[in-house]
Amino acid sequence: MNRKKTFFSTRYRGFLSPPLSPATWLPNALNNGSFEQARISVLFCRQQTLAQRLPNRWEPCNLTRTMGARTPLSDKLITIRELAEMAGTTYATVSRALSGKPGVSKRFRQEIVQLAKKHHYVPNQSARTLQKGGSPFLGFLAADLTNFTYISIFRQIEALCRERGFALLIADSEQRPELEREHVEYFLRMNVRGAFVFPVSDWRSNVSNKHFDTLLSNRIPIVAMGHISQPGISTVVSEEKLNARKLIEELHALGHKRFLIVVQEAPGNVPATIRLKSMTEAISALDGGHLTEVIRTGTSLDWKGAVVRAIQKGNERPTAIVTINENAALALYQPLAVAGIRIPEDVSLATCGSSNWIEEVAFPLTSAHINIESVATAAQSLLFEKMNDLNAPDKHLTIAQSILLKESVAKVSG
Numbered sequence: 001m002n003r004k005k006t007f008f009s010t011r012y013r014g015f016l017s018p019p020l021s022p023a024t025w026l027p028n029a030l031n032n033g034s035f036e037q038a039r040i041s042v043l044f045c046r047q048q049t050l051a052q053r054l055p056n057r058w059e060p061c062n063l064t065r066t067m068g069a070r071t072p073l074s075d076k077l078i079t080i081r082e083l084a085e086m087a088g089t090t091y092a093t094v095s096r097a098l099s100g101k102p103g104v105s106k107r108f109r110q111e112i113v114q115l116a117k118k119h120h121y122v123p124n125q126s127a128r129t130l131q132k133g134g135s136p137f138l139g140f141l142a143a144d145l146t147n148f149t150y151i152s153i154f155r156q157i158e159a160l161c162r163e164r165g166f167a168l169l170i171a172d173s174e175q176r177p178e179l180e181r182e183h184v185e186y187f188l189r190m191n192v193r194g195a196f197v198f199p200v201s202d203w204r205s206n207v208s209n210k211h212f213d214t215l216l217s218n219r220i221p222i223v224a225m226g227h228i229s230q231p232g233i234s235t236v237v238s239e240e241k242l243n244a245r246k247l248i249e250e251l252h253a254l255g256h257k258r259f260l261i262v263v264q265e266a267p268g269n270v271p272a273t274i275r276l277k278s279m280t281e282a283i284s285a286l287d288g289g290h291l292t293e294v295i296r297t298g299t300s301l302d303w304k305g306a307v308v309r310a311i312q313k314g315n316e317r318p319t320a321i322v323t324i325n326e327n328a329a330l331a332l333y334q335p336l337a338v339a340g341i342r343i344p345e346d347v348s349l350a351t352c353g354s355s356n357w358i359e360e361v362a363f364p365l366t367s368a369h370i371n372i373e374s375v376a377t378a379a380q381s382l383l384f385e386k387m388n389d390l391n392a393p394d395k396h397l398t399i400a401q402s403i404l405l406k407e408s409v410a411k412v413s414g
Contacts (some may be wrong), residue, residue, distance in 0.1 A: 078121045086119075087112055138166050138383070139187040139195035141180065143203050143226075145172040148326060149354055149370060150198055153225065156376030157196060164384070166193070175203050181211040188214060194221045194383045202226040205268040209233075221386030223379045227270045234382045234395045236375055240271050240352075243368040243401040244278035247350055248286070250366075250403050251320050255412035256348060257288045260310055260318035262295050262303075262328045272324045275352055275368075279322060292318045297328055304335040311347050312339070319347060319412050326353030329365055344410035364406040374399045 084094045089112075097104045097112040104112075138161055142150045158168050169190060173180040180200045187195055195215060201207040209230055212222055216232040224235045248259070263276050276294070283289040293310055297303045311317050323329040329351040336343060343349050343363045354370040378397050385392050 078119050080121070083112070083116055083119070083121055087115055136165065136167055137169050137190055137192045139183075139190075139192040139197075140168045140170045141173060141183050141187070141195060142170070142198045143173050143180070143200045144175050144198075145170075146327075147198075149372070152354060152372045153376050153379075156373055157380055160376065160380045168196075173200050175200055177201075177204070177207045184211050184214055188218060188220070192220060194223070194387050196379055196383065197222055197224045197226070199224055199226045199228055201228065202270045203268065205270050205273075207268075219390055221383060221390060223383045223386070225375060225379055232394065234386065234397075236378045236382065236397045236399065238370045238375060238399050239401050240274040241278045243403065244275040244352065245282040246403050247322065247352070247366075247368045248279050248282040248289075250405060251322070251348065251350060251409065252286050252289065254348075254409060256320040257286065258290045258292050258316070258318045258320070259283055260293050260295065260307065260321050261291065262297060262307060262321060262323040262332070264297050264324060264328065275324050292316070297331075304331060307332060308335055308339045308341065311336070311341050317347075320409070321347055321349050323349075323351045326351045326365070326367070329353075343408055348409035348412075350409055363408040366406045366409045367404050369402050369404045371399050371401060 080094055080098070081091050084091045087094060089108075093104060093108075094112055096102070097109040098116060140154055140157065142154070145151065154168075154170065161168060169187065169192065171183040171186065173183060177200050197212070199207075199209060199212075201209050209228055212228075212230065212233065215222055222233045224233050225237065226235065227237060228235055251259070259279075261276065261279055264272050280291060280294075283291045295303055295306050295310070307321065311321075321332065323332070329349060332349065333343075336347070336349075341347060348366070349363075350366040350368075352368040352370075354367065354372050378399060382395055382397070385395075
């Protein structure tokens with residue numbers, strides 16, 4: 001697939017709404033064995049489904065055009081000047097009426113408000129921001145937009161920033177440090193007021209983050225949702241170590257003693273490394289705990305077959321599979337079913353993650369659940385704090401997770 005560097009503006013909620021519900025595309029992907037297609041659809045669904053979802057109503061945002069209100073049923077831009085012409089009054093009068101300022105009678109104000117509703121007028125928050133002397137844009141830079149958790153956090157942050165009158169420019173680094181550097185330069189050219197970052201260094205720990213200094217030196221604050229230790233950058237991370245251990249302990253409380261762990265083959269992936277280390281230590285500390293095998297998804301094209309064979313070993317087989325991330329768990333549903341291995345009767349399945357799809361599968365997944373809303377709220381609060389006071393001290397927040405026990409796990413006896 002020819003993947004182009006793509007940027008999105010979230011100014012128009014109707015166009016750049018979140019990806020289709022996993023309930024729409026996930027069952028078909030699983031039935032057809034097309035897991036990779038499902039993953040790719042997360043990244044490109046905004047473009048792929050535009051014509052189907054909103055035919056003849058919307059078009060992609062052009063960042064060079066004037067942003068204004070758009071009626072939901074046509075392509076016509078309704079401006080405040082056009083409202084003034086319809087009302088037979090001046091621009092200033094309509095502006096005062098809609099903003100609640102004095103100088104307009106109560107009756108006339110109500111008439112203008114009703115006229116605005118009739119024509120689906122929406123105030124141009126970006127223009128207001130520009131009038132106050134600042135850019136209406138914030139950057140959202142993700143290391144890999146096929147990561148379900150990143151998209152879930154993006155949705156929350158976008159909604160919070162939209163309420164404050166800001167649009168997000170979203171960019172995908174595709175786990176490539178050179179592309180991340182290009183995106184940083186682009187954000188600088190677009191004069192973003194601040195940036196949210198999921199750094200590539202969380203996936204590849206040997207990557208330098210010095211290019212973020214380009215933004216910092218231009219007084220553009222950064223909040224990283226990742227493990228960065230760099231002056232000027234505040235961070236928000238989830239508690240990985242504690243909750244990975246708790247997930248193992250919850251399974252042990254259900255009688256599980258033999259575990260198989262599936263981990264992404266990426267030695268430099270910081271969260272995966274933390275989770276794997278915590279899980280192996282927790283299993284070693286259990287009474288009778290035994291780690292039967294660690295299978296890495298990148299070491300073989302048939303890693304899913306290796307999982308199936310491990311479950312078919314007989315009495316020494318693991319009773320619980322724990323995946324380091326939700327993508328690996330999703331990929332296992334079909335091969336286990338084809339092999340006649342039932343979840344949770346034959347093997348329990350648990351993961352680390354918070355994507356919506358884990359509630360949509362036949363047996364909703366038990367997970368070490370990332371608190372998406374808390375991460376997003378903390379990140380936007382830190383960024384706006386820095387935007388209001390560039391001298392504010394850096395803050396480093398750790399957000400607690402929770403263990404959600406679902407139908408994908410069962411008690412074992414003996």
